Amino acid sequence: MRLFQLSSISLRRLLVAGFLMAPVVPAFAMDAEMLKVMLMHPELNGGQSRPAYNIPRETVDYNGPYAPGTIIVATGERRLYLVLSDHKALKYAVGVPRPGFEWSGTERITQKRKNPTWTPPASMRRRRPDLPISMKGGPNNPLGIRTMYLGNTLYRIHGSNEPASVGHAESSGCIRITNADSLDLYDRVKIGTVVHILR
Secondary structure: OOOOOHHHHHHHHHHHHHHHHHOOOOOOOOOOOHHHHHHHOOOOOOOOOOOOOOOEEEEEEOOOOOOOOOOOEEEOOOOOEOOOOEEEEEEOOOEEEEOOOOOOOEEEEEEEOOOOOOOOOOOHHHHOOOOOOOEEEOOOOOOOOEEEEOOOOOOEEEEEOOOOOOOOOOOOEEEOOOOOOHHHHHHOOOOOEEEEOOO
């Protein structure tokens, strides 16, 4: 014999109340700023007409020659690896330079910026006169919400306001990464980190 019986409506009310009172735990670690940005701008989760290249970062085995703390960008594979200790690496999906803009070499991270202002280089503005002279930082900025500058070049590893471009060869030389992954990588690397761009 049941001690009490709930109607389906009462049960639904209890479940909703319990859900609303339960603590909200994000599906992956993110700071409060990013959570706010993601809620205000659902397009950062790939809510665009073209689906985002949604491959989560993962920890993989690594037995290569580079030391822990090194970044390797395998442009043909469209992946970025951050070498960890114990023969492991973090693997991120990235967007890479399009044909005619490919490059390779070794650089160091010389600057890190949160919500950077985007100033298209003169060469880019000649190709695209419709571009602004500069654009204030924020989630709609082409550099995304975190940027890591590579040496004295015009190139960067940066977030993107076009998550669907990640996994493709569409950039003018930069390495694009989703805004969520740019947050994660930004917090793991420091000024002076060595970056190998491999073709």
